Amino acid sequence: MSEEKKIPYKIYLSEDEIPKQWYNVRADMKNKPAPLLNPGTHKPMGFEDLRPVFCDELIKQELDDTTPYVDIPQEVQDFYKMYRPAPLVRAYCLEKALGTPAKIYYKFEGNNTSGSHKLNSAIVQAYYAKKQGLKGVTTETGAGQWGTALSMASAYLGIDCKVYMVKVSYEQKPFRREVMRTYGASVTPSPSMETEIGKKINAEHPGTTGSLGCAISEAVEVATKTEGYRYVLGSVLNQVLLHQTVIGLEAKAALDKYGITPDIIIGCAGGGSNLGGLISPFMGEKLRGEKDYRIIAVEPASCPSFTRGKFAYDFCDTGMVCPLAKMYTLGSNFIPSANHAGGLRYHGMSPILSQLYHDGYMEAVTAEQTSVFEAAQRFARVEGILPAPESSHAIKVAIDEALKCKETGEEKTILFGLTGTGYFDMVAYQKYNDGEMTDYIPSDEELQKSFATLPDVGEL
Numbered sequence: 142m143s144e145e146k147k148i149p150y151k152i153y154l155s156e157d158e159i160p161k162q163w164y165n166v167r168a169d170m171k172n173k174p175a176p177l178l179n180p181g182t183h184k185p186m187g188f189e190d191l192r193p194v195f196c197d198e199l200i201k202q203e204l205d206d207t208t209p210y211v212d213i214p215q216e217v218q219d220f221y222k223m224y225r226p227a228p229l230v231r232a233y234c235l236e237k238a239l240g241t242p243a244k245i246y247y248k249f250e251g252n253n254t255s256g257s258h259k260l261n262s263a264i265v266q267a268y269y270a271k272k273q274g275l276k277g278v279t280t281e282t283g284a285g286q287w288g289t290a291l292s293m294a295s296a297y298l299g300i301d302c303k304v305y306m307v308k309v310s311y312e313q314k315p316f317r318r319e320v321m322r323t324y325g326a327s328v329t330p331s332p333s334m335e336t337e338i339g340k341k342i343n344a345e346h347p348g349t350t351g352s353l354g355c356a357i358s359e360a361v362e363v364a365t366k367t368e369g370y371r372y373v374l375g376s377v378l379n380q381v382l383l384h385q386t387v388i389g390l391e392a393k394a395a396l397d398k399y400g401i402t403p404d405i406i407i408g409c410a411g412g413g414s415n416l417g418g419l420i421s422p423f424m425g426e427k428l429r430g431e432k433d434y435r436i437i438a439v440e441p442a443s444c445p446s447f448t449r450g451k452f453a454y455d456f457c458d459t460g461m462v463c464p465l466a467k468m469y470t471l472g473s474n475f476i477p478s479a480n481h482a483g484g485l486r487y488h489g490m491s492p493i494l495s496q497l498y499h500d501g502y503m504e505a506v507t508a509e510q511t512s513v514f515e516a517a518q519r520f521a522r523v524e525g526i527l528p529a530p531e532s533s534h535a536i537k538v539a540i541d542e543a544l545k546c547k548e549t550g551e552e553k554t555i556l557f558g559l560t561g562t563g564y565f566d567m568v569a570y571q572k573y574n575d576g577e578m579t580d581y582i583p584s585d586e587e588l589q590k591s592f593a594t595l596p597d598v599g600e601l
Contacts, residue, residue: 150233152395154226160390161213163383166421167493168209169428172500174379174492175467177203178454183598186464194361194463196371198269202380211383220264220297221387224253229395230559234523236543243546245539246403247559248392248419249526254320257529257561258415259290259375262384266373267294267302276369277301281331281356283310283411284484284531285317286561287375292326302326303370305333305359307486308351309479317565331356338362338460352476353412353487358460376412377457377466377491385418392556393422403434403556405542409534410438410447410505411484413491419558420503427502436503437542438494439534441513443481443581446471446490447498447505449588454598455489465596468495471583472591478581482569483510484531488591508537509580514573516540517563529561530569 167173176185191200202211213221232245250258270278277300282288288304295302304326311318311330321328329335331351332342338358342349349355357374364372374381396403406423408416416438426432440447446469456473457463470489477486490498497503510530517533519540520526528536535557546553563570572578 148231148399151228151230152398153228154391154394156222158394159218159221159226160387161218162210163213164386164390164422164425165205165209165211165383166425166428167206167379169425170496172496173206174496177464177466178598180456180461180463180465183465193365194372196266196269196273196275198272199266199380202383203378214268217265217268224260225387226391227252227388229392232524235520238523239540239543239547241543241547242550242552243543244552244554245543246396246554246556248388248556249559250388250415251526251559251562255286255290255293256565257286257290258385258388258418259287260293261387261418262375262381262414263287263290263294264297265384267291267298267300270371270373271298271300275300275371277303278373279303279305279360279364279370280373280375281305281353281360282375283307283353283486285310285314285321285565286529288321288326288328289317291373291375292321292324295326296324303360303363304328305331305356307331307353307356308349313482313568314565331359333359336362338462342459346476349476350479352459354459354473357458358462361458361462362460376414376487377489379493381414382417382421382491382493385414386421388415388418388558389420389422392419401554402432404553405435405437405555407437407439407535407539407542407555407557409485409531409558409560410440410490410494411531412487412489413494415558415560417491417494424497424502437538438498438503438505439538440505440507441481441483441485441534442507442509443583444471444477444486444488445507446488448507450490451592451595452495452499453595455595457489465598466492468492469498470595471588472594474594475591480579480581481510482530482572482578483513483534484529485534506538508534509582511573511578511580513537514570514578526559527563528559529563530566532558532560535559
């Protein structure tokens, strides 16, 4: 019997096979991510330093570089069962359309109301906030998937949720905003005039369309000045990548059921949550010398942290109030062009992924947004799913790699992350369909101007 008949279109795990523990890839990293630094003193931050900003249990996870597996609380496991396990899909129709000998699989994370993988961490962070007895949480959101997920999780657990949404997305994606409000969250366009940092950013950058760095600053200010609130983040941080490993653990278990080993693993990269979640268990094997994989991060050409950024300590936010993280960064003052509709707008990259990239364990490429939406359309027409623009960066490179296999005749196995659906991104799709979408690549001069704002942390 041929492989095509043995492997189903969708490979599901049973409820009982959903991971009971998250995997902490830092435990297997020879070079650990550099510690967070106090923005004032430039000294490493410990548990007590981070308590005014983050929930206690999440700080412990953030700082733990040695525990390989972390138990998933039973309440979180029960919540996961509402939409997990997520399917691993064999893209037979895409393979046929491309005429490639490559075998293409994607892990689909869009089967929940938030429409993306973000709910995997949102429920965890809201759970620990509730367990700590807090009144509510604050956060930022760009495209809106994280804000939507956190509003859902907060409503489920009965805590308050304040979301600062990047202004350009607030205006371009009103329906995502309204989903958040339907779940009870307050949604404020950022930068706003409600916070001191927002007022400062508006004064320094009149008419700005905002950035994730701006929104983070506002959310942190509100959390630290409001009794009973803490700040939570949907990407970048170690704790978030830990929670998202449920994606990769499920994907690997599904592949293992059929004896499938991917040659190439591809994920889109903005702050790193979905990429880190997908690749972590595979990266663990690579770090331990058990297997080898080619791992590719795909980022937008208009916000190229990996490929054109600097590996340095930088502020995680534009207002320069958050801890400093050592990461690939474009500078905390970098604001993507307003014409950039493809998400993945953050100026920096996860410290974990940054260290792995710096050490040569993974590659990074960029994609211009018109080619990304072309790939999204191509995928939607044959696979029947309208993909999120962010996910479509991974789709674009998966198609590229599959076409290379067509040229060479190699039967490589490709795995990519389909992080969510694009049904709330129709303004961007409309611009593409109307021929109004353009590409923008920042000049070296623009980036140098932003790099000039990187903090000097001296010798550590």
